Amino acid sequence: MSESEPVDVGDTFEVVQLGLCAGGLVRTWNSAGDSALWAVDDPGWLLANQAVGRLARTTQDDGDSQSR
Numbered sequence: 001m002s003e004s005e006p007v008d009v010g011d012t013f014e015v016v017q018l019g020l021c022a023g024g025l026v027r028t029w030n031s032a033g034d035s036a037l038w039a040v041d042d043p044g045w046l047l048a049n050q051a052v053g054r055l056a057r058t059t060q061d062d063g064d065s066q067s068r
Contacts, residue, residue, distance in 0.1 A: 014030055014031075015030075015031070016028040016029060016030050017029045017030075018050070018055060018056075020050065021040055021043050021046045021047050021050065023043075024039060024040050024043045025037055025038065025039060025040065026038050026040055026046065
C-alpha cells in the first residue's frame with residue numbers, strides 16, 4: 001500500500017455498522033453479526049463527525065425481535 005493509492009489490488013471491503021468511539025476505540029459489526037474492536041488514530045475527528053451526523057450510527061439489534 002502506498003500513500004497515493006491506499007488500496008492494493010485484491011483488497012476487499014465490507015460494509016459495517018459503527019459504534020460510538022470511546023476511549024479511542026470503536027466497535028464495528030458486519031452483516032453476519034461479527035464484531036471487531038478498533039483503535040482509532042484520531043478519536044477527536046471521529047467523535048466530531050459522529051456527533052453531527054456525518055457518519056451514520058445505528059443501534060445494534062440484539063437479535064430478539066420481541067424486544068422492540
